[in-house]
Amino acid sequence: xxxxxxxxxxxxxxxxxxxxxxxxxxxxxxxxxxxxxxxxxxxxxxxxxxxxxxxxxxxxxxxxxxxxxxxxxxxxxxxxxxxxxxxxxxxxxxxxxxxxxxxxxxxxxxxxxxxxxxxxxxxxxxxxxxxxxxxxxxxxxxxxxxx
Amino acid sequence: xxxxxxxxxxxxxxxxxxxxxxxxxxxxxxxxxxxxxxxxxxxxxxxxxxxxxxxxxxxxxxxxxxxxxxxxxxxxxxxxxxxxxxxxxxxxxxxxxxxxxxxxxxxxxxxxxxxxxxxxxxxxxxxxxxxxxxxxxxxxxxxxxxx
Amino acid sequence: xxxxxxxxxxxxxxxxxxxxxxxxxxxxxxxxxxxxxxxxxxxxxxxxxxxxxxxxxxxxxxxxxxxxxxxxxxxxxxxxxxxxxxxxxxxxxxxxxxxxxxxxxxxxxxxxxxxxxxxxxxxxxxxxxxxxxxxxxxxxxxxxxxx
Amino acid sequence: xxxxxxxxxxxxxxxxxxxxxxxxxxxxxxxxxxxxxxxxxxxxxxxxxxxxxxxxxxxxxxxxxxxxxxxxxxxxxxxxxxxxxxxxxxxxxxxxxxxxxxxxxxxxxxxxxxxxxxxxxxxxxxxxxxxxxxxxxxxxxxxxxxx
Numbered sequence: 001x002x003x004x005x006x007x008x009x010x011x012x013x014x015x016x017x018x019x020x021x022x023x024x025x026x027x028x029x030x031x032x033x034x035x036x037x038x039x040x041x042x043x044x045x046x047x048x049x050x051x052x053x054x055x056x057x058x059x060x061x062x063x064x065x066x067x068x069x070x071x072x073x074x075x076x077x078x079x080x081x082x083x084x085x086x087x088x089x090x091x092x093x094x095x096x097x098x099x100x101x102x103x104x105x106x107x108x109x110x111x112x113x114x115x116x117x118x119x120x121x122x123x124x125x126x127x128x129x130x131x132x133x134x135x136x137x138x139x140x141x142x143x144x145x146x147x
Numbered sequence: 148x149x150x151x152x153x154x155x156x157x158x159x160x161x162x163x164x165x166x167x168x169x170x171x172x173x174x175x176x177x178x179x180x181x182x183x184x185x186x187x188x189x190x191x192x193x194x195x196x197x198x199x200x201x202x203x204x205x206x207x208x209x210x211x212x213x214x215x216x217x218x219x220x221x222x223x224x225x226x227x228x229x230x231x232x233x234x235x236x237x238x239x240x241x242x243x244x245x246x247x248x249x250x251x252x253x254x255x256x257x258x259x260x261x262x263x264x265x266x267x268x269x270x271x272x273x274x275x276x277x278x279x280x281x282x283x284x285x286x287x288x289x290x291x292x293x294x
Numbered sequence: 295x296x297x298x299x300x301x302x303x304x305x306x307x308x309x310x311x312x313x314x315x316x317x318x319x320x321x322x323x324x325x326x327x328x329x330x331x332x333x334x335x336x337x338x339x340x341x342x343x344x345x346x347x348x349x350x351x352x353x354x355x356x357x358x359x360x361x362x363x364x365x366x367x368x369x370x371x372x373x374x375x376x377x378x379x380x381x382x383x384x385x386x387x388x389x390x391x392x393x394x395x396x397x398x399x400x401x402x403x404x405x406x407x408x409x410x411x412x413x414x415x416x417x418x419x420x421x422x423x424x425x426x427x428x429x430x431x432x433x434x435x436x437x438x439x440x441x
Numbered sequence: 442x443x444x445x446x447x448x449x450x451x452x453x454x455x456x457x458x459x460x461x462x463x464x465x466x467x468x469x470x471x472x473x474x475x476x477x478x479x480x481x482x483x484x485x486x487x488x489x490x491x492x493x494x495x496x497x498x499x500x501x502x503x504x505x506x507x508x509x510x511x512x513x514x515x516x517x518x519x520x521x522x523x524x525x526x527x528x529x530x531x532x533x534x535x536x537x538x539x540x541x542x543x544x545x546x547x548x549x550x551x552x553x554x555x556x557x558x559x560x561x562x563x564x565x566x567x568x569x570x571x572x573x574x575x576x577x578x579x580x581x582x583x584x585x586x587x588x
């Protein structure tokens with residue numbers, strides 16, 4: 001599998017979501033069940049599109065969806081009921097038919113998790129399609145420069 | 148991030164779980180929400196421990212838990228309500244304080260997803276601890292040889 | 295609110311699903327999080343339709359959906375990771391635009407939960423519609439007689 | 442089953458939570474999956490305890506938990522991705538070993554759902570126990586008078 005960076009580039013445009021861990025996200029180990037972090041990434045990604053691009057609903061209305069093709073999450077620290085997490089998202093890469101996002105999850109000062117997701121652009125029939133050129137050009141302006 | 152193989156080694160001991168996609172696992176795209184695949188991996192991992200090692204409950208009773216430290220899933224094909232998935236799991240690696248598992252998810256003949264998870268062994272206080280030596284030796288016998 | 299019986303009528307046609315509690319359904323109290331029982335009811339309801347009526351997918355293909363309008367669950371006993379539950383469902387009532395189902399959840403011999411759900415029939419636009427007459431007549435044959 | 446009111450008493454002390462529907466709460470009908478409403482009630486109940494009594498964590502630290510014994514939800518209107526819900530909670534009744542809460546969920550001006558939950562007080566061993574007298578007296582002051 002391909003390697004990819006999981007550090008927030010210094011110059012990245014980011015969006016952030018605060019999330020107070022609900023009791024229903026915990027498991028019998030007393031900590032947040034790991035599958036939930038994948039959901040937290042979605043919250044921040046949806047926020048990023050709204051703040052820097054356009055609401056995800058607009059993509060849907062125009063006949064596009066982003067289907068997840070890869071999920072990669074590193075968990076550094078368990079989190080518990082009622083802790084407040086800050087999930088930060090940035091756009092990592094834009095290609096012809098795919099996008100990828102990077103994420104940090106912090107609890108106070110501590111880094112809790114690093115995430116990376118990849119998405120294919122599909123049409124109403126579920127076929128992979130190219131991101132429209134004008135849209136793609138805008139998205140490219142949101143990608144931070146390589147260090 | 149480190150690369151890792153995501154192919155089921157030919158000689159791997161595996162366990163498999165059949166899972167019929169419930170309606171509640173779908174999302175407004177009409178497909179299984181991607182975070183659920185992380186749960187499906189857990190079903191197969193729990194089965195693997197029961198079949199080839201010992202039930203996860205026994206680890207808990209002895210004061211051990213496996214905390215997830217890394218999740219990596221490649222999604223190749225969307226799946227839908229009422230489709231039957233076969234999730235296959237094998238032990239990929241055993242180290243002093245960590246384990247990793249590999250996974251295939253198939254829908255009929257088609258490969259739906261590849262997964263890989265890494266787990267740290269912790270004690271009742273949540274501290275990382277070494278896997279007991281006898282246990283570790285048994286686990287090592289379950290790891291398929293490198294190709 | 296209206297009262298309703300929550301006892302499985304002796305003569306009811308039922309369907310049952312076996313469900314082994316996955317770790318991800320537990321919460322920090324060490325037991326199944328209560329919201330999950332609502333999902334378990336769905337598993338048995340979907341099975342009931344398949345066994346005694348027709349697969350839910352067929353309703354969807356014909357432009358119908360059953361939207362949940364009421365959920366009522368009594369929990370008698372907590373359940374834990376790896377316990378095997380038996381969820382039994384029967385059709386409780388059929389009206390012009392709505393249906394209701396009753397449920398038992400058992401863990402071994404013990405009654406774990408009683409459930410009752412009510413559903414409105416909607417069309418592709420989300421409008422409440424009458425259940426087609428022939429369909430309704432068949433469904434009525436599935437309802438157990440009043441005691 | 443017993444009937445119970447599901448109207449917010451005019452004089453009730455309430456707490457409210459705003460919740461923007463995440464994509465992962467939707468299902469293939471394009472609406473919030475009904476089991477999720479049970480989770481939304483929990484968010485408001487936890488907030489109520491924090492604002493008018495004490496954080497739920499304090500109950501846990503003192504060896505108490507509230508186990509859910511009954512869930513009753515009426516759904517009046519479907520809700521969708523990105524809609525903002527307001528969940529309002531009040532204390533409905535306090536008995537020797539149990540509590541019940543009432544809930545309203547609104548989307549804008551529209552009433553989306555009414556809820557009612559009942560909880561038993563348990564100790565660290567999972568046994569039902571009486572709510573400590575001083576605590577019970579305080580909780581009783583939070584219950585709105587009967588109309």
